[in-house]
Amino acid sequence: MPTYDPNNIFxxxxxxxxxxxxxxxDDKVFAFLDIMPRAPGHTLVLPKAPARNLLDIAPGDLAAVAAAAQKxxxxxxxxxxSDGITVQQFNEGAGGQVVFHLHVHVIPRKAGVPMKPxxxxxxxxxxxxxxxxxxxxALQSG
Structure with missing residues (x-):
């Protein structure tokens, strides 16, 4: 598997x-809006640790990302x-990954409204x- 590139955009x-x-x-996780959102509020949640994807992240850092994605x-x-949430996570190019720093997409959804490409x-x-x-x-209030 290729190694982590510390000069990736994330x-x-x-x-x-x-x-x-x-x-x-927080101390392990950072989350920000996707500038090309598939729906309003499309957020990227990533570990601060240098992890290429799910295949090389430490279990504790992955748990922190999962907990933050839920928040x-x-x-x-x-x-x-929102009426629902779509969560996506891709690994390696063949799996659809484009930026090679682990990240989880949290996409708010409205019933009957398709996501943008x-x-x-x-x-x-x-x-x-x-x-x-x-x-x-909303995150601060709870």
Whole structure:
């Protein structure tokens, strides 16, 4: 299996070298909005540890990502008045992975509304900022 590349885009976001719309952070996990969301509130949850994907992450770091993804999903149900949540996670190119730093997609869903195709449309910064604010507030309240 290929090794972890510390210059991937998510590693740069974690180091503060690239901007993002952060919604959650703790000692092991960082979560931010996808700038090309498949639905409003589409969030990426990733470990701070350098892990290429599910195949090489330490079990404790994976557990922290799973717990944070659940927190984000619960908050997204409230913040976006969602009817459900889609959770996706891809491993290696053949498995659909595009950025090679482990990440979980948490996508709020409305009944009867299809998701946009992956990486199809960049969202406006002001909309992402407002969505990040709403989701971060829902996460803080509980």
């Amino acid at each position: 590693a740069k976001i974690l180091r503060g070298e690239l901007p993002c719309y952060k919604v959650y952070e 984000v999903a619960k908050a997204a149900m409230t913040a976006f008045n 992956p990486a199809s449309e960049k969202e406006k910064p002001e909309i992402l900022a407002e969505q990040a604010k709403a989701l971060a507030a």
